[in-house]
Amino acid sequence: MDHPDHRVHDILDYDDMRAMKLGVLCSGGKDSLFACGRAMEKEEVVCLIAIRPENEESYMFHTPNVSLVPLQAEAAGLPLIEIQSAGEKETELGDLRQGLILAREQQGIEGVVTGAVLSVYQATRIQQICHDLGLWCFNPLWYIDQEKYLNSLLEKGFKVLVSGVFAEPFDERWLGRPLDYSAVTLLKHYREHYGIMLTGEGGEYETFVLDAPFFTKRIEIIEASTDYQNYRGFYRIIRARLVDK
């Protein structure tokens, strides 16, 4: 049947057998890179797309260490489309839109992948922009079982550290801590007693990925600093490099 919405008509012709070219919205954290790995299993990931907000309170984009996404892109052997954003509530959506347009022009993306887990705010806005641009939108972690997801992340060999904490009861020792099985056990305890989301989807903590199964090299941190006060802190990576795995 004919699609009554002409914008959708073009993408109806999507060839069922051909892998779709996708760009992955990448903050440097575990969710976007796990989603990237999942997308690589199903389609063709042609680039990472990073929005670098100047504002650490960005509504849409996770902030700590997003400046190191270029190292992750290099480790994954993927081109990176990078957009600077003032990180203010309304303009950052326009910046995201520009990033997706650029990714389509430069890398021919047909769709976008995000690491959204539960955020209707984030998913709604990205879905709307993709719809306006005639791009597919995939959220492979959407409403995933959070405990199974974290276990799967570790089983698949992702090396992840905690790059920011923003809620009680996270103390300074979490900054730079590897997200391993013992950390997950403690996070489960925090979920029971403090009501945090296991994956940090509520902004309780942020992460940075040092290694992923699809990286050909891993990231080694040479120098970092921490800044912590009242259950709020950042682990800032000052110098890092790629090394052989």
Add this chain to the structure above:
Amino acid sequence: MILVIDLCCRGGSLGFDEFVRPIVAIVERSGFDVAPIHFRRITENCLSEADAVILCGTPLADHAFLKEPAAFAWLKETRLPVLGICAGMEVICTIFGGSLGACTEIGMTRVNVTGDDRLFQKESSFSAYELHTFSCTNPNNLEVLAISERCIQVVRHPEKPIFGVMFHPEVRNDWVVEQFLTLSGKYRINP
């Protein structure tokens, strides 16, 4: 066993993770056995083993299922309770003689229950997640059970326990799926 049907353009696609896996999880949490299957692989045999069927949604840009109505002809004959979600409601609407029109809703919308059915007796109005570019503009003989400001949100077949919901109950409204599963044993029409 609850048959959960993937309506995405390709079996095992990325869309499965987003639109089928969350429904499978709700069915499992509700204590039912579940069998996910792609819509092109449905057979009489798998339908005969099912106690109820859920037709899942698809990515916003995925409308391939609408090009293949023959794959859903079994809906006309089935005696099973069926819940169609978004794409699933679009299929139910077209299979039973209704028609679709362009209508885009993305994000949270207020749904107002206007009809009388046990499935929606718990709430008269609720906020629901929408992700569609079509809506059912002519439901033909299907009863309308709920609406939003923009479009029909819930339909029911006049004689069979076949429901379509335009919103995505897996986001913040698990109770719709749970209530459907609870009632599915009572709904079932004995041969």
